[in-house]
Amino acid sequence: MLYRETGQFKTSYAADQAVFPIRQDRIGLALILLVAFLLVPVFGSSFFLNTMMIPFLVFSLATIGLNLLLGYAGQLSLGTGAFMGVGAYACYKLATIFPDINILVHTLLSGLFAAGIGVLFGLPSLRIKGFYLAVATLAAQFFLDWCFNRLPWLYNYNPSGAIEVPTRMLFGVALTGPNATPVTRYLVLLTLVVVMTWIASNLVRGWIGRSWMMIRDMDIAAELIGVRPLPTKLLAFAVSSYYCGVAGALMVFFWLGAAEPPSFSINTSFQVLFMVIIGGLGSLAGSFMGAAFIWILPVLLRALPEMLGVTIAAATVEHVSLIVIGALIIVVLIVEPHGCARLWQTAKQKLRTWPFPY
Amino acid sequence: MRLHRLLAGGTVALALALAAPTGPALAEDTLYVPLLTYRTGPFAGSGIPIADGMRDYLVMLNERDGGIGGVKLVIEECETGYDAQKGVECYESTKGKGALIYNPYSTAITLQLIPKAPVDKIPILSMAYGLSATAVGEVFPWAFNPPLTYWDGASAVLAYIAEQEGGLDQLSGKKIGFIYLDAGYGREPIPLLEQMAERYGFQLLKYPVPGDQMQNQSSQWLNVRRDNPAYMVMWGWGAMNPTAVKEAAKIRFPMERFIGVWWSGGEDDARPAGADAVGYKTMNINAVGQDYPVIQDILTHVVDKGLSKVSDRSRVGENLYNRGVMNSVLIAEAIATAQRATGKKLVTAEDVRLGLETMSFTEERMAELGVTGFFQPFQVSCKNHAPGNRVYIQQWDGKTWQPASDWFESDREVVWPLLEKAAADYVAQNPDWPKRAEPCA
Structure with missing residues (x-):
């Protein structure tokens, strides 16, 4: 009834090809942005921002990165955690070598290092596909993990092996470090994530995204039409790793404040992979849904007993939340194997005809 | 229909979560x-x-x-x-x-x-x-x-080894192995151990154990067997400890020459290796x-x-x-x-x-x-x-930890300037x- 495009006539090609051709979608997006930019920082507690929204945004960006590679270009990668690590360590090195340059510049530059490494480990993708490629990227994961542990230059010979975030300012406001308020860090992250999502959405709709999808759907056919597989696949690896690298840098500088190699382990790779799968392959909105499902839901579940005033031992809550999340993943994938994004699509379709479905 | 039920269920759950009081206010x-x-x-x-x-x-x-x-x-x-x-x-x-x-x-x-x-x-x-x-x-x-x-711990364990060997000058030329959890915790004593190795002329052999491979240390202990150090010092935690004790027993490393930090001295760290763990030592800072x-x-x-x-x-x-x-x-x-x-x-x-x-x-x-x-x-x-x-050394007798030394001090003359x-x-x-x-x- 409310969600119906009847009466919305498009009078130009541009309007017809808009990302959100339906007015209600545009209003919805505006509302979401309004909530994210205004209501969340004003009303969100420090706990809500620090442990839910900030990690959620970081993982959303990493999920978008992997989704570009896996969902759009069809190349399976298990090296996401390592590529995030490359971004984080690159940003740390840049920030310590050039302390006078703004941290945001470093963050965006660090993605380039991740992109370079991503291209390097993407080279085998021309020859090998599917599971075999997954194993090749797994090698990247283990190799880079080893580097983070074993190359003391990367962590400035810090005896603890951890990278620690210095305080960096912009216009007199602390952006990173212990003095940065959660609200500042959240707003910086949100802005970056929104801009990068917008870029990604344009990327996948243009010729680049189309050539990725052609490679994904049938690489031989794509080659015959004139898409060159090597540059296309490598570009996918580069862009994907860039996103992951920036996400990694943001993770350390705007969320954790200090990090050790385990933050970029194979577990992180799998976590992001699950976010992509749960969210929906080849959907940017799905990336956000997947990140919310895998990150926010467990935090909520852990906080739930306390909200209800029930005292349950911390370890029990942990076990129960693991069980519940596992079960929910299975339920979601049984109900909709294509992830939350498809679920949302179906819901929208039903809403269009509601209350008189045909 | 299925979707409706799912959505309805989700909405109810969300409503419950939001309507619930925000935790018991602390008195x-x-x-x-x-x-x-x-x-x-x-x-x-x-x-x-x-x-x-x-x-x-x-x-x-x-x-x-x-x-x-x-x-x-x-x-x-x-x-x-x-x-x-x-x-x-x-x-x-x-x-x-x-x-x-x-x-x-x-x-x-x-x-x-x-x-x-x-x-x-x-x-x-x-x-x-x-x-x-x-x-x-x-x-x-x-x-x-x-x-x-931890640096006191590293200093103390060397002091204990020196006492066993008959003085700090006896450490010269000896090999001392250091097996550690490859994380901030395990790496913490390395700077001190390296300085001491330089000062007293012993050779420090490092065997890092990655956190995700704690239960598989056979490669590290293979290296230990090859290098044959006179003593092994361990900075281990969690599942790493019992595994290390078992692996040490497997290569027949003399247990009384295997000394852990105070965190490697849980009963469950020594017990799983059974009789093989008898003689295993750790430092301790509290009584058992x-x-x-x-x-x-x-x-x-x-x-x-x-x-x-x-x-x-x-x-x-x-x-x-x-x-x-x-x-x-x-x-x-x-x-x-x-x-x-x-x-x-x-x-x-x-x-x-x-x-x-x-x-x-x-x-x-x-x-x-x-x-x-x-x-x-x-x-x-x-x-x-x-x-x-101050620490003391305890030793596993197969059932419980028994004190194996008096309380003794780390060398603060050396440690404190390094801390500063x-x-x-x-x-x-x-x-x-x-x-x-x-x-x-």
């Missing part, structure tokens, strides 16, 4: 002590006895004395899984409730919290772990690692067993009333359980000292920082607390946050590190 007249613990994951084997010991002592204070200074303690455990990210999540979720003190129980989490402490004004007590340099109170007013640092008034009080007021989480009464008094008790004795004493110093019953986190910095475990005070002989007396000061540099240098390096690396603003009491 005004309580002291809130969050405990970051881990009873799940690969480090649970070490984490559970620690968590039980910490919790039981504080519960005992509530049961026996009605809290500290007549104010009840509210104890909340938060599960970290020894994971730095979850640890920070725990920190963020509990600090708003008026947390008085944090015990991260992980060097990685401690490292993340050290910069936050001066900003949030909540002290960190990392008892015999964490960043060694936090011993220098002038640089780290908000972090405390009494009674001693139930023959202490404090442990007896815990048995009477907590365990026998069914308020404890320990799986079996016999597990009370085990090494890591007692370590947890010792940790809570320090927490309680910091709060009590803060109460005495300020005259307030309801102390704040800033008062507790002062308490930590001025608390003093004299023989008399330890007798009052029922911990005579439980650990060595020490006195924290503004300058020195890790003043109790490390603290200065920390400040140099973090140019915006705040200067100490808190006056020395």
Whole structure:
């Protein structure tokens, strides 16, 4: 009834090809942005921002990165955690070598290092596909993990092996470090994530995204039409790793404040992979849904007993939340194997005809 | 239809979650002590006895004395899984409730919290772990690692080896192996060991064990067999410890020459290797067993009333359980000292920082607390946050830990200048590190 495009006539090609051709979608997006930019920082507690929204945004960006590679270009990668690590360590090195340059510049530059490494480990993708490629990227994961542990230059010979975030300012406001308020860090992250999502959405709709999808759907056919597989696949690896690298840098500088190699382990790779799968392959909105499902839901579940005033031992809550999340993943994938994004699509379709479905 | 039901269910669940009251409001007249613990994951084997010991002592204070200074303690455990990210999540979720003190129980989490402490004004007590340099109170007013640092441990273990060999000059030319958890914790003593290797002319062989391969150390021990070091020193935790003991037994490494740090000395670390583990040694900073008034009080007021989480009464008094008790004795004493110093019953986190910095475990005070002989007396000061540099060596006899040496000291002449240098390096690396603003009491 409310969600119906009847009466919305498009009078130009541009309007017809808009990302959100339906007015209600545009209003919805505006509302979401309004909530994210205004209501969340004003009303969100420090706990809500620090442990839910900030990690959620970081993982959303990493999920978008992997989704570009896996969902759009069809190349399976298990090296996401390592590529995030490359971004984080690159940003740390840049920030310590050039302390006078703004941290945001470093963050965006660090993605380039991740992109370079991503291209390097993407080279085998021309020859090998599917599971075999997954194993090749797994090698990247283990190799880079080893580097983070074993190359003391990367962590400035810090005896603890951890990278620690210095305080960096912009216009007199602390952006990173212990003095940065959660609200500042959240707003910086949100802005970056929104801009990068917008870029990604344009990327996948243009010729680049189309050539990725052609490679994904049938690489031989794509080659015959004139898409060159090597540059296309490598570009996918580069862009994907860039996103992951920036996400990694943001993770350390705007969320954790200090990090050790385990933050970029194979577990992180799998976590992001699950976010992509749960969210929906080849959907940017799905990336956000997947990140919310895998990150926010467990935090909520852990906080739930306390909200209800029930005292349950911390370890029990942990076990129960693991069980519940596992079960929910299975339920979601049984109900909709294509992830939350498809679920949302179906819901929208039903809403269009509601209350008189045909 | 299925979708409808799913959506409806989700909506109901969400509505329930939102409508629920936002947690039980903490009563005004309580002291809130969050405990970051881990009873799940690969480090649970070490984490559970620690968590039980910490919790039981504080519960005992509530049961026996009605809290500290007549104010009840509210104890909340938060599960970290020894994971730095979850640890920070725990920190963020509990600090708003008026947390008085944090015990991260992980060097990685401690490292993340050290910069936050001066900003949030909540002290960190990392008892015999964490960043060694936090011993220098002038640089780290908000972090405390009494009674001693990892560098004291490294110095002490070398002193013990030297004593076995007949003097520090006998170390020259010897090979000493160091097997460690490849994380902030295990790497912490390396700078000191390397300096000592240079000074005394022994060869330091390093065998890192990655955190995700703790239960598979055959390659490291293969190297140990090839290198054949005279002694093995271990900085292990969680599932790494029992695996290392078993692997050492497998290559027939002489167990009395295998010495762990105090964190590698859990009963469950030695027990799984059975008779092969007999002779395995670790350093220790607390007594083992139930023959202490404090442990007896815990048995009477907590365990026998069914308020404890320990799986079996016999597990009370085990090494890591007692370590947890010792940790809570320090927490309680910091709060009590803060109460005495300020005259307030309801102390704040800033008062507790002062308490930590001025608390003093004299023989008399330890007798009052029922911990005579439980650990060595020490006195924290503004300058020195890790003043109790004494350890003893314990040895596994197949069933229990038995003391194998008297208490002895690390070489502070060597360790302290290095700690001060490390603290200065920390400040140099973090140019915006705040200067100490808190006056020395």
